[in-house]
Amino acid sequence: MQGFLDAVSLALCQEKCRVCNEELKVDLIEFLNSPREWKELNRTTLCDSCFFKLELEPSLLKIVNIENMAPLLVASRLPYQGPLKKILYHLKYDDDRLVVKDLALFLSQALDDLAKMVRIKDCLLVPVPLHWKRLLKRGFNQAELMAQRVAYSHDIRIEKRALARTRPTATQHQLGKQERKLNVSGAFQARRRLVEGTHIILVDDLLTSGATLSSCANALMDSGALSVNAVTLAYALQPAKQTLQKL
Numbered sequence: 001m002q003g004f005l006d007a008v009s010l011a012l013c014q015e016k017c018r019v020c021n022e023e024l025k026v027d028l029i030e031f032l033n034s035p036r037e038w039k040e041l042n043r044t045t046l047c048d049s050c051f052f053k054l055e056l057e058p059s060l061l062k063i064v065n066i067e068n069m070a071p072l073l074v075a076s077r078l079p080y081q082g083p084l085k086k087i088l089y090h091l092k093y094d095d096d097r098l099v100v101k102d103l104a105l106f107l108s109q110a111l112d113d114l115a116k117m118v119r120i121k122d123c124l125l126v127p128v129p130l131h132w133k134r135l136l137k138r139g140f141n142q143a144e145l146m147a148q149r150v151a152y153s154h155d156i157r158i159e160k161r162a163l164a165r166t167r168p169t170a171t172q173h174q175l176g177k178q179e180r181k182l183n184v185s186g187a188f189q190a191r192r193r194l195v196e197g198t199h200i201i202l203v204d205d206l207l208t209s210g211a212t213l214s215s216c217a218n219a220l221m222d223s224g225a226l227s228v229n230a231v232t233l234a235y236a237l238q239p240a241k242q243t244l245q246k247l
């Protein structure tokens, strides 16, 4: 049903590629002939050319080990630069939730990368939460929307209430290394009854120093999680140096 709605929406609304602005075309006859294949192959917000350019980017699998924080393995698929910045901007600030369908394909690939090291079928997906004030302002948590897609595609359980962000934090990629750690240290609380005895995979949109993920992992391990690893859609190439922003 979702595939049909995507196809009709594309045909009627004349969606454009969020990177190059080219009009996306949809062949409804092709969709009606093989809806399943259409759904798998067609994108709703990226043209073929932009999608394949992104797909050629090198993926990342790294161990994040921050002092006094739980170490974890993070798989990430795309460098946070040019076209991807543009797409994420559309998502976060133009409320363009249609891009989630296409972005989740890259998150799926990150999960496949992690699966080389971790038995993902035994894990629980936990999206990194926003503080309630930011959630109220934006109306959605982009990490949660993407996590829902990959939970469905990989048939993995998801638990959105496992973590809560107990205080507002500044955007990580605008901070220096030490500031990032301070910014998110102790900012998360886990619900013991939901995480005790489970293996967790955290889901977030962007990996910078890994301080946010490590802080989440700390909270989860303190509440009895057996292991914590993570996938993110994108990874920052160069840490920025700016100072801590006041919220």
Ligand SMILES: [Zn+2]
Pocket: 017, 018, 019, 020, 021, 022, 046, 047, 048, 049, 050, 051
């Ligand atoms: Zn394009």
